[in-house]
Amino acid sequence: MASKNTKRAVGYCRTSGEAQRDNTSIPSQQEAIEAWAERNGYTLIRHYTDEAKSGAKVAGRDGFQKLMRDAAGGKFDVAVVYQISRWGRDGTDIMESARTLGRDFGVDVIDTAGHFDTRDRTNPLARHIFAGLADQERLMILQRTIRGRIARAKAGLPWSGKPPVGRSYDKATGKWYVNEQGRQLAIILKRYAAGEAVVDLAREFPIPSFKGQLSGWIANGQLSGTYKVRFHSPDIGLDETVEVPAIPEIVTPAVWAKVRARADHNRTFNRTDATPKYLLSGFLYCSTCKKALTGQTDSGYTYYRHSRGAGCEKGGKADWSRVRAERLTETVLDYLYRFYLDEPAFNRAVTAALPSSEDRDAITKERDQAAKRLAKVQAKLSRLVNAVADGADSSILIREQDSIKADLSRYGGEVEKLTEQLATMPSAKEVGEAAALLRLHLVQQHKGKDWRKLPHEAVQGFLHHLFGDNPKRTGTGIFIRKDSKGTIHVAFKGQVAIPHQVAIVDGHGRVVSPAEAKEAQRLSRKLRETAGKPVRDNLLMDVPSRMARTTTSRLGPGNGPRRFCHGPEWAVGNRSGLTADAAGATIPV
Structure with missing residues (x-):
């Protein structure tokens, strides 16, 4: 360790997988960081480590999060890493976390090779380049890893740590087989397909959360037919489904068809025998x-x-x-x-409900305004790019890139959304x-x-x-x-x-709709004219639940209103939405 000095440093070390964890990666990183601190006159306080953790995301990296909390507490002046790729693999996250440490806590981030150093305020472009290289390396690792898993799946080999439900892989023979869980599941599914009640099966087979487990296996277990695996990674634009050979079936296709038919029938929205x-x-x-x-x-x-x-x-x-x-x-x-x-x-x-021409005009105007704002941002970006190409300082473009990117995304999304809304707006005739x-x-x-x-x-x-x-x-x-x-x-x-x-x-069944509200107002005026005395006209939603008895009125088949009474609770069907006082009052007929 370096001798005590007023300049305080901490080290951050990370490995990302089993291969690194088995060798001396962490000790090697710590040794390089300690040597850097001694050469540059810093007192190394401690190391923060994350072993076998991915650098793509901050979540789950306890050592990194502890470092950020201690930085907020003013416990050190610089954070040192062996290589900037150890700090993280996502270029945006690298720059954002380094910017946060410097702007909010006065802490600089440095790598021992001298490629990334936030103490140098005059060279932001270099930091962006090396952060981008770390991000590119992450994507290359991700691509190699997923491609390797795809190759193993196509060869019928285990492709992840989670095997198919009810199946295991025998390394000695190089073959998949139905294990004890699979044999038990086959018995359950055959009896389920034959109509046996789930509650009876749950009593016989001591499986925790039996009903939920069974539903999950049926929905996602791929218990019959060719086993397929989907590999999906938006970061590298990959979405591929692979057929895995030699995965044995738990049940035959005939039994599986009966199982799925019963499961589909029992879905709540399809049942006719539900309570x-x-x-x-x-x-x-x-x-x-x-x-x-x-x-x-x-x-x-x-x-x-x-x-x-x-x-x-x-x-x-x-x-x-x-x-x-x-x-x-x-x-x-x-x-x-x-x-x-x-x-x-x-x-x-x-x-x-019919769409009006004013609605369409308003949406069209809003879409056109968003398109104009988008065009202005695109023009601004073009001017900056041309200026840099002509020899202007590239830091101008770097400084503006975040806001330009955000504006392009926002206005582009608005234009796309409003255009789609106009295209799908039904005509009055269609409605x-x-x-x-x-x-x-x-x-x-x-x-x-x-x-x-x-x-x-x-x-x-x-x-x-x-x-x-x-x-x-x-x-x-x-x-x-x-x-x-x-x-x-x-x-x-x-x-x-x-x-x-x-x-x-209060759950008493009183209802109101916009059409009924308008009708209520019209009938209220009509009743006042007919009765010659004031009648209280509350919409149903405003009627106190404590009323013991209420009297309502609605127009009958004839020209005048007819009278009927409800009990302590409201019955649905009050057409006018009008009420009279509850204390024995009635509406004259």
């Missing part, structure tokens, strides 16, 4: 995180449960983790059946035709029917027609959230885009 109390399963999602809600029974009550509990909202916590299934189901299905089978309300919503066909089918199938008396598969068919065969894949469905006042809001995203919303207060 009816969860009619909306497969269609319900959290509006915030888009996580699917699942059915749950607790103390005799049924709920739709948010599996992430109270932590899905960014920057805070949601104040709900589940909602009563019966009330939500009744509200949603009453609303959907009434909305799609009621021609006036449906037509009003379709009209509101109208799609909506008319949808409603015609639903009327033919469901007009005059009470969904409560329909078979489970009929209601599921209705929902599938609205939201598609696989809502999870297409992004359609029923999305719910709960606000700070306890109001549960429900929004629909179907195959035909028609804007409408539902709000449920």
Whole structure:
């Protein structure tokens, strides 16, 4: 070690794989760093090491992260590495971390060969070059590694540390074979294909998380047919799928076909034998995180449960983790059946959904403005490149490159997004035709029917027609959230885009849509004129849940309003969205 000096240095050493870890790479790096410190008059305080760690990312490099924390605490003045490739393999990360140390903590980064030295403020180009070389070396190593794995897979040899499910490789014979796990899995799958209940199989076979494990094996295990491996690396532009020879099957293709058929049938959105109390399963999602809600029974009550509990909202916590299934189901299905089978309300919503010429003009204008900004940035880049080519200082281009790159990405993305939006914007005729066909089918199938008396598969068919065969894949469905006042809001995203919303207060099934809100205001004025006295007109979402009895009105077949009463809870179907005072008041007829 060097003698004590006011200039404090630390060393950083890293190896990236088994080959380096088995030799003297770490001691060699430490020796070179100590010699550099002694030659240059620095006191070497300590070494930070990361053994068998990739330099592509900072995550997982505990020694490097400890170095950064100590730098923030002012414990040293320079960080020394044997070669800059030991500091990292990603050129951008090398420059950014070195810039952070210098700008925020006054710490310089130096390599023992003298190629990378942030103390020299006059030579930023050299630092960029050597950082880029480290990045290039990383990509070359990555390419060699993946190509080696691909070659092994094509030769039928183990290509990673994780073998196929239920199979092992015998080094002595050079062959794959079905191991004990695979033989047990074959028995399970044959009985599963024959119709045996999963719960019975779970009792017999002591496998932790049996149902989840079985689902994972069926979905991803490649238990029959030719085994395939995908090699995907965006960094080097590689995406290749390889067939691996000589991997034995766990079950025959005939058994596998039966297993997949049963598994596909049992997916929530395809089941017709699912428990009816969860009619909306497969269609319900959290509006915030888009996580699917699942059915749950607790103390005799049924709920739709948010599996992430109270932590899905960014920057805070949601104040709900589940909602009563019966009330939500009744509200949603009453609303959907009434909305799609009621021609006036449906037509009003379709009209509101039609794209206007103003919408297209606004998007076109925004796209053109983004294109102009993009052209300006491209022109600026061209001027800088030409200036450097003519002999100008290259540091100008280096200094501006980050902001230019960010602007090109931002404005280019905006232009692409807005152009695609214009290209896919449907015409009024297309929306109208799609909506008319949808409603015609639903009327033919469901007009005059009470969904409560329909078979489970009929209601599921209705929902599938609205939201598609696989809502999870297409992004359609029923999305719910709960606000700070306890109001549960429900929004629909179907195959035909028609804007409408539902709000449920305290789970009591009260609903409101934009069309109904407008109708409520019109009927409120009509009732005031008819009755000659004021009538309180709250939208359903504003009605206090503590009301013991309420009186509502709606227009009947005749010219005047008719009267009917609801009990302590609201029944869905209030057309006007009007209420009168709860204390025994009625609306005159």
